[in-house]
Structure formats: C-alpha cells, structure tokens
Amino acid sequence: MTQYLLYEQDAHVVTLTLNDPERHNPLTGSSLLDELLAALQRIEADRSVRVVILTGKGASFSAGGNVKAMLRQASGEVDAMQVRQEYRSGIQRLPLALFNLEVPVIAAINGHAIGAGLDLSCMCDMRIAVDSAKFAESFVKVGIVAGDGGAWLLPRIIGLSRAAELSFTGRSIDARQALEWNLVSQVVPAAELMPAARKLAEEIAANPPHAVRLTKRLIREGMTTRLDTLLEMAAMYQAVSHQTADHREAVMAFIEKRKPDFSR
Numbered sequence: 420m421t422q423y424l425l426y427e428q429d430a431h432v433v434t435l436t437l438n439d440p441e442r443h444n445p446l447t448g449s450s451l452l453d454e455l456l457a458a459l460q461r462i463e464a465d466r467s468v469r470v471v472i473l474t475g476k477g478a479s480f481s482a483g484g485n486v487k488a489m490l491r492q493a494s495g496e497v498d499a500m501q502v503r504q505e506y507r508s509g510i511q512r513l514p515l516a517l518f519n520l521e522v523p524v525i526a527a528i529n530g531h532a533i534g535a536g537l538d539l540s541c542m543c544d545m546r547i548a549v550d551s552a553k554f555a556e557s558f559v560k561v562g563i564v565a566g567d568g569g570a571w572l573l574p575r576i577i578g579l580s581r582a583a584e585l586s587f588t589g590r591s592i593d594a595r596q597a598l599e600w601n602l603v604s605q606v607v608p609a610a611e612l613m614p615a616a617r618k619l620a621e622e623i624a625a626n627p628p629h630a631v632r633l634t635k636r637l638i639r640e641g642m643t644t645r646l647d648t649l650l651e652m653a654a655m656y657q658a659v660s661h662q663t664a665d666h667r668e669a670v671m672a673f674i675e676k677r678k679p680d681f682s683r
Contacts, residue, residue: 423451425476426458431469431624432617433462440477446535446567448485452509459516469628470620471520473543474527474613480552483534484510486561506566510535514568517542518639521632523623527616528552528603533591538569541576544635545619546603548594549612554602555591556582575642577602627665627681 425436435458437444439451446452462468475481492502517524526543531553538556540546548554556573558565565573565586574582577600585592594606607615623631633656641649660666665681672679 422454423449424454424458426461428468431467431628432472432620433458433468433470434472434474437473437475437481440475440479442485443477443479443482443531444475444536445482445485446510446513446539448488452513456512456516459520462522463520466628468522469624469631471522471524472527472613472616472620473524473539474616475529477530479530479536480526480528480532481536481539482531483536483538483557489561489563510567513539514542514572521635523631523635525616525619527612529609529612531555531591533557535565535567535569538565538567538572541569541572541602544638547605547607547612547616547619548597548603549609550594550606551609552594552597552606553591554585554594554597555589556585557589557591559587560589625681627663627669627679629663629665630660633660 423437423439425434425438427434427436435455437451437455439445439449442448444451462471491497497505523545524543526540526546528540528546528548530549530551532540532548533553533555534557537554540554556565556569558569564570570582570586573585576582577585581600592600592602594603597603598606605615637649637653637656640652644652665679668681669679
C-alpha cells in the first residue's frame with residue numbers, strides 16, 4: 420500500500436496524487452520517489468492507460484527537495500562520490516522514467532512548484548496551473564544546482580534566457596507570468612483545475628492509443644535527434660500505424676461519418 424502517492428484509475432485515465440500535504444509534497448526524504456517510479460512502471464505495462472494526470476494534495480504541487488534532509492550532505496557525513504551516486508540512483512531516475520513513458524502526462528499544478536517541484540512539472544508533457552500557483556527554480560538559494568535535469572528541461576520549455584533568469588536569481592514567478600512564458604498552457608481557478616485536466620485527458624484518450632504513444636515518442640526524440648534521423652523513425656512508425664486495426668477503424672469512421680470505436 421502506498422503512503423505518499425495515491426493511484427486512481429477511471430476508464431483510460433490514471434490520476435497520481437502526491438500525498439504529503441503537511442510537508443508540501445517533497446520529492447525526497449520519504450518513499451515518494453520509489454512509489455512514483457513504481458507507478459510509472461505499472462502504467463507503462465498497462466495498455467488500458469492512455470493518459471496520466473499528476474497533481475498534488477494540499478496547498479502545494481511540490482516544494483521540491485526536503486531541505487532538512489540536505490543537512491546530511493552538508494555535514495560531511497558522506498563524501499562527494501557517495502552523494503553523486505545517490506543522485507544517480509535516486510532522483511535522476513525520475514526524469515528518465517517520465518521522458519521514456521509513452522503515455523502522455525498532464526501536470527495539474529494545484530499550488531506552488533518549487534525547485535525539484537518545478538522540474539517535476541517540466542518532466543510532464545503538458546502543464547495546467549491554478550491561478551494562485553508560484554514557480555521557482557530556486558536551487559541557488561540553498562547553494563546547490565538542479566540535480567534532477569532541470570537545466571536540460573527548463574530551457575527547452577521557456578527558452579535559454581528566461582530559464583537562465585529563473586535559475587540564476589532563484590526568484591519565483593506567478594501563474595500569469597508562467598502562462599506568458601509558455602511554462603504552462605492553461606491557468607484556471609482552483610475549483611476548475613481537475614475538471615480542466617480531465618477534459619484534456621479525455622480529449623487525448625479518445626484518439627487511437629498507439630498513435631498517441633508513438634506521437635509522444637517522436638516529439639521526445641525530436642528534442643535531441645537530427646531531422647533525417649527523426650524522419651526515418653517517423654517512416655517506420657507510420658508503416659506500423661497503417662497496419663493497425665485502430666487506423667482502419669479511424670478511416671472507416673471518417674468515411675462513414677460516425678464516431679470511431681477504439682475499444683480494446
């Protein structure tokens with residue numbers, strides 16, 4: 420039974436809820452990371468899941484790392500090479516797991532997303548935020564760097580100059596500015612957050628699941644791959660897609676002017 424993560428599935432949509440509201444859902448200092456990684460592995464293996472919504476319980480989406488737990492590294496109790504290995508075998512598994520997950524992930528940002536909490540939202544494919552949310556790439560404020568991939572993720576979402584501004588100052592921005600900077604695609608009142616995320620999830624889930632999964636893979640690979648390489652991948656994915664029952668159903672439904680049925 421999970422303690423710090425809630426896993427709920429309704430039809431083809433899974434909602435994952437960070438469940439440590441008293442501490443503002445930190446990603447470290449608890450079993451949350453392992454629970455989240457296990458949930459992503461479960462989702463990857465479950466073909467009935469077509470979309471994931473990731474949100475937090477309480478006033479914050481995630482406050483990032485547990486600052487009190489950082490005292491262990493700062494005290495000299497462990498050497499630098501051990502700390503390096505703990506990052507590699509710990510938090511750094513999360514961006515890789517979310518990057519490689521073929522199911523689209525919507526971050527429903529219910530409150531502040533700070534440090535690793537902001538980076539967690541950037542690991543997702545889409546972001547919707549409440550109008551009271553705050554965002555900060557605040558690692559410099561505690562004398563460290565983004566050890567979870569934020570320096571790779573954030574510039575690709577909001578651009579190099581703005582990512583540098585947030586990272587070098589550590590200051591926070593509000594939801595309005597996050598929308599202007601394309602950090603989030605929607606800003607809604609708190610009562611509308613989960614309905615908005617659910618509406619988007621259902622719109623995605625209504626499409627042929629293989630096409631959505633392969634489209635996500637192409638988009639992700641396109642972040643680092645040469646055009647000719649991506650075109651070759653696209654040709655192969657297209658060849659596979661043309662042979663699926665879902666493609667045939669989509670084409671016939673279009674011709675017959677009816678709603679397609681992609682049920683498994």
